[in-house]
Amino acid sequence: xxxxKINSRQLNRKRVTVLGAARSGIAAAKLLSKYGARVFxxxxxxQETKVEEIKILEGLGIPFEFGLHSDHIYHAxxxxxxxxxxxxxxxxxxxxxxxxxxxSELEVASWLYSGPIIGITGSxxxxxxxxxxxxxLRQHYPDAIMAGNIGTPFSxxxxxxxxxxxxxxxxxxxxxxxxxxxxxxxxxxxxxAPNHLDWYKSYEDYINAKMRILTNLTTEDIVIYNGDDTxxxxxxxxxxxxxxxxxxxxxxAAAYIKDQILYIRHSKxxxxxxxxxxxxxxxxxxxxxxxxxxxxxxxxEQLIKVLTTFGGVEHRLEFVAxxxxxxxxxxxxxxxxxxxxxxxxxxxxxxILIAGGKDKGSDxxxxxTLLKKTVRQAILIGxxxxxxxxxxxxxxxxxxxxxxxxAVTSAYHLAKAGDTVLLSPACASFxxxxxxxxxxxQFKQEVNKLxxxxxxxxx
Numbered sequence: 001x002x003x004x005k006i007n008s009r010q011l012n013r014k015r016v017t018v019l020g021a022a023r024s025g026i027a028a029a030k031l032l033s034k035y036g037a038r039v040f041x042x043x044x045x046x047q048e049t050k051v052e053e054i055k056i057l058e059g060l061g062i063p064f065e066f067g068l069h070s071d072h073i074y075h076a077x078x079x080x081x082x083x084x085x086x087x088x089x090x091x092x093x094x095x096x097x098x099x100x101x102x103x104s105e106l107e108v109a110s111w112l113y114s115g116p117i118i119g120i121t122g123s124x125x126x127x128x129x130x131x132x133x134x135x136x137l138r139q140h141y142p143d144a145i146m147a148g149n150i151g152t153p154f155s156x157x158x159x160x161x162x163x164x165x166x167x168x169x170x171x172x173x174x175x176x177x178x179x180x181x182x183x184x185x186x187x188x189x190x191x192x193a194p195n196h197l198d199w200y201k202s203y204e205d206y207i208n209a210k211m212r213i214l215t216n217l218t219t220e221d222i223v224i225y226n227g228d229d230t231x232x233x234x235x236x237x238x239x240x241x242x243x244x245x246x247x248x249x250x251x252x253a254a255a256y257i258k259d260q261i262l263y264i265r266h267s268k269x270x271x272x273x274x275x276x277x278x279x280x281x282x283x284x285x286x287x288x289x290x291x292x293x294x295x296x297x298x299x300x301e302q303l304i305k306v307l308t309t310f311g312g313v314e315h316r317l318e319f320v321a322x323x324x325x326x327x328x329x330x331x332x333x334x335x336x337x338x339x340x341x342x343x344x345x346x347x348x349x350x351x352i353l354i355a356g357g358k359d360k361g362s363d364x365x366x367x368x369t370l371l372k373k374t375v376r377q378a379i380l381i382g383x384x385x386x387x388x389x390x391x392x393x394x395x396x397x398x399x400x401x402x403x404x405x406x407a408v409t410s411a412y413h414l415a416k417a418g419d420t421v422l423l424s425p426a427c428a429s430f431x432x433x434x435x436x437x438x439x440x441x442q443f444k445q446e447v448n449k450l451x452x453x454x455x456x457x458x459x
Contacts, residue, residue, distance in 0.1 A: 005181040006111045012036035017073045019091070020082020021045070021053045021064065024105040027153035028080045029062050031112060034159060040064070042073050074098055080108055083174035084430075086199060104178040106171060109147075109154035111181075118168040118292050120148075121176065121213050122190030122226075124338045128277070129190060129285040130170040131313050132306060136293035139302035141165035148175075150313070151437060166296060173209035174199075183216035186295055187241070188288050189225040192232050193338045194362070207235065217241040224291045226284065227253050244295075246287035248280060255287035264290045269300055275307045281342050315440035317346060320447045323454055325417030328408075328447045331424035332440030337362045340426035341370055349420045350376045352411045354404075357427030357439070359384035364391035364426070371396050377414055379407045383431045404432070404439070408446040412454075 014037045018029045021043035029039045039062050043050065047066040057064045065072065069091055073079070078101040085092060087102070095102060110117065118137075120130045127150050134146035141164075147157040148170035157167065169184070176182075192207055200206040214223065219240050226232055227245030236243065247253040255264045262269045262283060269290065272283060290303050312318065313333070320328040331343045335357075344351065344367075353375045364387065371378070377397040380388050385400050392398060401407035411421040423443045425436075433439040 008035045008112055011111075013038060014077045015075060016040070016078060016080060017042060017076040018080040018082075019043075019069070019073065020085055021050055021057075021066070022082060022084060024153040024155065025080070025082050026053055026056055027155035027159065028105040028108050029057070030060055031155040031159045032080070032108065033060055033062055035112065040072060040076070042066075042069050044069060074100065076100055078103060080105055081178050083172055087177050101180075102178050103180060104175045104182075105153055105155050106148070106169070106175040107179045107182050109158045110183070112162065113154075113158045113164075113167060114162075115145075115164055116166045116185035116296070117183075118166065118186040118188065118296070119171050119182075119184030119213055120168065120188040120190070120288075121171045121173070121210055122188075123193040123210075124336060124342070125190045125281060125285045126170045127313050127333055128282065128316060129188065129289050130168055132285060132310055133188075133289040133292050134168045135306045135310055136289055136298050136303055137166055137168060137296060139305060140293075140296065140298045144168065148172075168292075171213060173206060176212040177209050179212060179215065181216060183218075183221070184213065185220075186222045186224060186292050187213045187217060188292060189213070189223065189232055189236065190285070190288060191226050191229050192235075193336065199360070207231065211235050214239040214241070222295055224254075224288055224295075226288070228284075244291050246284065246291060248284065255291050257283060257287075262286065262290075264294055264300070264303070267300060270304050270307060274304075276309060276311050277307075279342065279346055315436060317343060318440070320444050321451050323412065323447075323451050326412060326415045327420045329420055329422045329424075330440045330443050330447075331422060332429070332436045332443060334424040334426060335360070335428050335436060337364060337367055337426045340424045341367060343422060343424040344370050344374045347374070347420050347422070349418055350374075350416075352376060352415045352419055352421045353378040354381065354401075354407045354411055354421070354423045354443075355425050355427070356380040356385045356388055357382040357425045357429050357433075358431040359387055360428055362426065364388050367426075368392065368395045376419070379410050379414075381407050381432070382425070382427060384427045404442055405446045408443065408450055412450055 016037045016039050018025045018041040041064040137144035143164045145157040145164045145167035147154040150170045194203050221241040223241045224244045227247040244254040246255040260272045315333040318330040320330050375396050380400050429436045429439040
């Protein structure tokens with residue numbers, strides 16, 4: 001089973017255990033049931049925290065258990081693993097010891113989708129590039145799928161649009177660890193930087209997980225990669241696929257920048273000043289997206305239309321409110337120190353920073369020089385705040401908050417007109433929130449409550 005792609009007919013009556021009842025697990029269970037699989041879903045979370053999920057599963061007639069993983073999980077022809085469960089965990093090792101194949105939700109969805117897939121991975125910029133690529137593709141293919149870590153599981157989109165012309169999918173290292181036959185027609189690798197070192201034994205293990213996106217590629221496929229990333233450039237060379245590089249200034253690359261103009265396939269596309277999303281990181285994302293779209297027969301005009309109008313994605317340097325001249329920015333998607341560095345470099349105004357969450361093994365000292373230049377004060381939250389305090393003490397003024405609501409209120413009182421209050425955590429969200437989206441939405445809710453409160457006080 002692990003060596004060849006499973007088709008829809010082979011799923012009929014297959015016994016499948018889905019481990020994890022978050023969005024991707026529910027979507028995979030629903031999709032597999034649609035094709036006749038006998039699905040059982042298991043999650044260690046307490047039943048009272050999964051009220052909505054239970055309603056969905058009961059409506060679908062899918063049996064489930066919460067609060068434990070019983071021996072029933074082993075009564076399966078294969079397992080679908082949530083990206084939130086480590087393959088190194090005792091639970092997964094127990095499954096492996098019984099010889100039961102394990103697949104990711106990404107793998108399962110790919111079995112049931114026949115169109116070309118553009119898979120996007122890397123340490124930073126995945127969501128922006130996936131969305132940008134998706135909008136470009138939709139100029140040419142109106143039903144193009146956008147899915148993955150951007151918020152909608154690939155399984156859910158395949159369930160709703162099984163015959164879509166093409167799919168662009170944001171892919172995490174966790175999902176790639178349990179692929180078998182997954183093969184994107186175009187693989188985009190944006191960059192590599194230390195990340196999830198709380199999960200992986202080493203940076204090399206993390207890199208190797210990312211590079212699994214190339215596992216099944218052939219000479220008929222295409223790899224688009226960041227030619228300015230030396231580690232990445234070396235890693236892709238053994239892949240048999242066609243190689244397309246993008247670079248900030250290497251004019252031998254397939255996409256590059258020269259004299260403040262972006263070129264795709266040696267064709268002048270547009271001036272950098274015309275791109276709505278500013279910053280070199282976004283220009284690099286634009287080159288990756290543009291190359292993929294051109295490979296899928298989109299025109300330069302279609303690329304230009306998106307690049308001149310696309311203003312970014314929710315939770316990524318998202319404007320929330322202006323309260324008495326203080327700008328509030330939601331960058332909840334920034335779960336790495338590299339993402340925080342990009343955010344800090346994006347503003348000319350003094351910053352009141354709200355950061356912290358669940359540490360992923362980051363070296364926060366690497367931000368010290370940039371923090372000193374850009375941040376007037378940082379308010380730290382979550383389980384990483386002690387480590388952040390140890391790294392940043394003496395570099396910038398620090399305080400802590402026990403909740404996001406407290407942090408927002410404190411930031412407002414510390415800020416002056418012309419300042420920017422920036423939520424850019426540089427950490428995962430799972431210590432205090434369901435996910436980064438939940439964190440970002442709660443931040444926006446608290447800011448809007450504050451705006452209303454301040455408005456009433458001034459009337």
